[in-house]
Amino acid sequence: MTANILDGHAHAQIVIDKVAHELDRLPHAPGLAVVLVGDDPASQIYVQSKVRMAERLGLRGEVERPPDDCSEADLLARIEALNARDDIDGILIQLPLPAHIDSLRVMAAVDPAKDVDGLHALNAGRLFHGDDALVPCTPLGCLRLIKSIRPDLTGAHAVVIGSSNIVGKPMAALLLQEHATVTQTHIHTRGISKICRQADILVSAVGKAGLVRGDWIKPQAIVIDVGTTRVEKPEGGYAVCGDVSFDEAVQVAGAITPVPRGVGPMTIACLMENTVKAAKARAARLQ
Numbered sequence: 001m002t003a004n005i006l007d008g009h010a011h012a013q014i015v016i017d018k019v020a021h022e023l024d025r026l027p028h029a030p031g032l033a034v035v036l037v038g039d040d041p042a043s044q045i046y047v048q049s050k051v052r053m054a055e056r057l058g059l060r061g062e063v064e065r066p067p068d069d070c071s072e073a074d075l076l077a078r079i080e081a082l083n084a085r086d087d088i089d090g091i092l093i094q095l096p097l098p099a100h101i102d103s104l105r106v107m108a109a110v111d112p113a114k115d116v117d118g119l120h121a122l123n124a125g126r127l128f129h130g131d132d133a134l135v136p137c138t139p140l141g142c143l144r145l146i147k148s149i150r151p152d153l154t155g156a157h158a159v160v161i162g163s164s165n166i167v168g169k170p171m172a173a174l175l176l177q178e179h180a181t182v183t184q185t186h187i188h189t190r191g192i193s194k195i196c197r198q199a200d201i202l203v204s205a206v207g208k209a210g211l212v213r214g215d216w217i218k219p220q221a222i223v224i225d226v227g228t229t230r231v232e233k234p235e236g237g238y239a240v241c242g243d244v245s246f247d248e249a250v251q252v253a254g255a256i257t258p259v260p261r262g263v264g265p266m267t268i269a270c271l272m273e274n275t276v277k278a279a280k281a282r283a284a285r286l287q
């Protein structure tokens with residue numbers, strides 16, 4: 001028997017429908033600003049799909065495109081201007097930033113109330129403490145997918161591969177909050193395949209195509225693949241590949257997300273959800 005393949009578009013639509021319903025009850029259409037430094041082609045595609053989804057829902061989406069060589073001071077000034085605007089509820093700084101810019105300083109400049117990526121230390125800390133926070137969109141989407149298969153994670157062994165601030169660390173915090181037993185692994189972890197083989201839930205967020213092989217997976221495990229690596233095809237163009245060797249894993253897992261059409265669409269749907277959440281909280285405060 002092969003695994004249940006989790007349809008990211010179908011699950012994203014459930015989130016989108018809920019967001020659309022909440023939008024109807026807001027006094028104003030929320031505004032989302034995406035800041036994209038430079039012209040990396042992959043980032044352009046992601047930013048486009050975020051803005052397109054925002055507009056489809058009736059949010060106002062706008063993109064700022066400072067050049068690759070923009071100074072940190074210039075970027076901080078742009079963020080200050082967005083913080084001050086009443087028509088902007090959510091601010092997302094597309095990552096990665098060029099090497100000459102200190103990402104942590106940039107994240108710290110975003111108003112935590114508008115931090116729809118959940119990357120400000122205040123939101124990360126609130127998540128860590130189990131307080132109400134804006135939570136990074138990708139791990140939020142992953143948790144939804146996991147809970148669609150297994151609503152109660154109490155005592156489950158969850159293994160996360162990757163320890164980034166945007167996926168690995170908040171993913172582990174969310175799973176811990178659900179009372180899972182969490183093992184966080186990363187590039188320096190020794191004996192990683194053996195650790196993964198013990199996982200009831202395996203989340204990989206590394207960005208290394210095909211890293212996770214079929215024999216890393218416990219039979220019937222839930223496997224969530226966050227990797228999106230662009231691999232050039234010999235005939236031209238590119239394919240988007242996940243961290244998981246899908247053809248092998250699908251034979252072993254109980255449920256698995258494909259790439260594309262797995263976690264990606266959920267990330268975008270959760271960004272819309274966070275934007276509406278930020279707008280609702282701000283509307284309540286401004287009243």
Ligand SMILES: Nc1nc(=O)c2c([nH]1)NC[C@@H]1CN(c3ccc(C(=O)N[C@@H](CCC(=O)O)C(=O)O)cc3)C=[N+]21
Nearest residue numbers: 046092093094095096117228240260261262264265267
């Ligand atoms: N501040 C920040 N926040 C992010 O959330 C963020 C970021 N920076 N930097 C880049 C990564 C990447 N990311 C994706 C979102 C959607 C898809 C997605 O929808 N992918 C489609 C395929 C799209 C394709 O063909 O490339 C799918 O999986 O079906 C993928 C990747 C968000 N990121």
